[in-house]
Amino acid sequence: MNDLVRSDARPPVVDLANFEQRKSQIRQQLMDAATVKGFFYITGHGIPEDLISAAWRTSERFFQQPDDAKQALPKVNWAKAEVIGFERNNLNDGTIHESMMTSYEVHDRMKAAWPQEGLVPGFRDTTLSFMEAMQPVVQRILSCFAEALGFPPNFFDETIDVSTADNRTFLQYHKYPSVEGMRWKPATNRITAHTDESLITLLYTSPSSVGLELAAGSDGAAVEGVGDGLHRVENWTPCPPLPGCITVNIGDPLQLWSDGLLKSNFHRVRMPHPDEPQGNRYSIGYFVWPRLHDKIQGKRGVYPSTTMAKYMEKKGKNFADSFSPDIATYEAQQEYSFGLAANSIAVT
Ligand SMILES: O=C(O)CCC(=O)C(=O)O
Ligand SMILES: [Fe+2]
Numbered sequence: 180m181n182d183l184v185r186s187d188a189r190p191p192v193v194d195l196a197n198f199e200q201r202k203s204q205i206r207q208q209l210m211d212a213a214t215v216k217g218f219f220y221i222t223g224h225g226i227p228e229d230l231i232s233a234a235w236r237t238s239e240r241f242f243q244q245p246d247d248a249k250q251a252l253p254k255v256n257w258a259k260a261e262v263i264g265f266e267r268n269n270l271n272d273g274t275i276h277e278s279m280m281t282s283y284e285v286h287d288r289m290k291a292a293w294p295q296e297g298l299v300p301g302f303r304d305t306t307l308s309f310m311e312a313m314q315p316v317v318q319r320i321l322s323c324f325a326e327a328l329g330f331p332p333n334f335f336d337e338t339i340d341v342s343t344a345d346n347r348t349f350l351q352y353h354k355y356p357s358v359e360g361m362r363w364k365p366a367t368n369r370i371t372a373h374t375d376e377s378l379i380t381l382l383y384t385s386p387s388s389v390g391l392e393l394a395a396g397s398d399g400a401a402v403e404g405v406g407d408g409l410h411r412v413e414n415w416t417p418c419p420p421l422p423g424c425i426t427v428n429i430g431d432p433l434q435l436w437s438d439g440l441l442k443s444n445f446h447r448v449r450m451p452h453p454d455e456p457q458g459n460r461y462s463i464g465y466f467v468w469p470r471l472h473d474k475i476q477g478k479r480g481v482y483p484s485t486t487m488a489k490y491m492e493k494k495g496k497n498f499a500d501s502f503s504p505d506i507a508t509y510e511a512q513q514e515y516s517f518g519l520a521a522n523s524i525a526v527t
Contacts, residue, residue: 189417190216190393192424196223198319206323213324213429216395216416217442220424221381224316226309231383233301234309238352238461240299241279253292255280260471260491262349263292275369276355281306285344310350310465313381314341317467320379320427328437329478338469339378345470347487348377355460358450369448369460375430376491377466382428384420387456391418391426393446418446432469432487438477 193208212219241249253264267277284290284307293303318336325334341348355369369390384391392415418426434443451457469475469487476484 189419190218190220190426192220192222192421194223195221195225195316195319202323206327209320209323210327213441215442216393217429217444218393218416218418218446219427220421221316221320221427222424224425226312226316226425230305230309230312233305234383234463235385235461237299237302237305238354238463241294241302241352242277242354242459242461244294244298248294248298249277249279252279252294253288257491260347260488261288262347262466263289276353278354279352280349281310281351282347282349283307283310283341285342285346306350310341310348313465314339317379317381317465324433324437324441328440335378335469338473339467340470343470345472346468347471348468349466351464351466353460353462353464355448355462357458359457363450367450369450372445372447374443374445375428375466376432376468377430378433378436378469379467380428380430381465381467382426383463384426385461386420386422387458388420388460388462389451389455390448390460391446391462392416392449393418393428393444395442395444415447415449430466432475432490435475435482435485435490436469436477438479438481 191208191212193205193212195205198205209219249265250267255262255264255266262280263282265277265279268275279294281293282289296302317339321335321339322332326332328334338346339348340346372394382391394415420426428446429441429443431443433441448460451460471488471491472486474484475486475490476482
C-alpha cells in the first residue's frame with residue numbers, strides 16, 4: 180500500500196480524442212491518474228450524446244415504476260456472479276439505494292431477466308446499445324494500461340469479450356432516494372466506502388449528483404484484508420460530476436493484474452451538505468469484468484495468481500460483507516433504518 184496522498188484536487192480529465200495519434204500522451208495521463216487516485220474523467224470518448232440521454236430517460240422511467248413491478252424482477256445472485264436483476268439496499272448493507280443491473284445476453288437467464296417491454300419501453304434495446312457503445316472506449320483505455328504494464332496492447336481484449344457466458348460485465352442503474360428534510364448522523368453515507376470488483380468502471384452522474392468521493396492511498400482491498408486501507412483514510416477527495424465527462428475508476432482485478440501499480444481505491448457517496456441538492460440522486464455504472472476463468476497475474480507476481488471466479492467466491496459470497504464492515508462509520512449507519520416506500524430515512 181502506498182502512503183496516503185493528501186490532496187483535495189479532483190481527478191484529472193483525460194481527453195481521448197484522436198486516440199491513435201495521441202496515444203503515448205494519453206497513456207501517460209491515464210497512468211499518472213490511475214497510479215495515484217485510481218480515478219479520472221474522460222472526454223472525447225465518442226459515445227453518442229443521444230445514447231447517453233436515452234439511457235438517462237430509461238433510468239428515470241424504470242425507477243418511476245411501482246414498487247411491486249420492480250420487486251417482481253429477478254434478483255442478483257452475487258455468489259454465482261449472476262449480476263442481473265433488481266436490488267434494494269438499506270443501511271444494513273451500508274448502502275441506501277435501489278438499482279437495476281443488466282448484463283449482456285450471454286445465457287438464458289440473462290435473456291429472461293429484462294423488465295417487460297410494457298414496463299419500460301425500449302429498456303433492453305437502449306441498455307444494450309449503450310453498453311455496446313462503451314466497449315471500444317474501454318478497449319482503448321485498457322490498451323494503454325496493457326502497454327504501460329509491459330503487455331501487448333491487445334492484452335485485455337479477450338478477457339473483456341462480452342460475447343461469452345464467462346464474461347459478466349454489467350450495467351447498473353442507481354437511484355439514491357431523496358433525503359429532503361431528513362436528519363442523519365454525520366457518518367452516514369449513501370453508499371459506504373468500497374472498492375469495485377470490476378477491472379474498470381465507467382460512471383455517469385447527473386449534474387446534481389454530488390457526493391462521490393475517493394480516498395487516494397486507501398487501496399488494499401485487492402488482497403485479503405478488505406477494508407484495511409480505510410483505517411488510514413484522513414482525506415476524501417471530491418469527485419464531482421463534470422459536464423460531458425465520464426468518471427472512470429480502477430477496480431480490484433486491475434490492481435491485481437498490475438502488481439498493485441494501478442490503484443483500486445476506496446470510494447463512497449456521502450450525504451449531501453445543506454447547500455447541495457437533497458433530492459433523488461441518480462447514477463449509471465458500467466462495470467467491466469474480466470472473464471471468470473482467465474488467470475489474473477501481474478508480471479512481477481506481487482499477488483498470488485487468481486481468477487475472477489475465485490475472487491468473486493471470496494468477495495461475492497456475501498457481497499455486503501465486503502463493504503468494510505468493521506469501521507466506525509458503518510456502525511453508525513446501522514443505527515438507522517431505511518423506509519424506501521416513504522422515501523425517507525427514519526431516525527430511530
Ligand atoms: O453512484 C455513484 O456515484 C457511485 C456508485 C459506485 O461507487 C458503485 O456503484 O460502485
Ligand atoms: Fe463503486
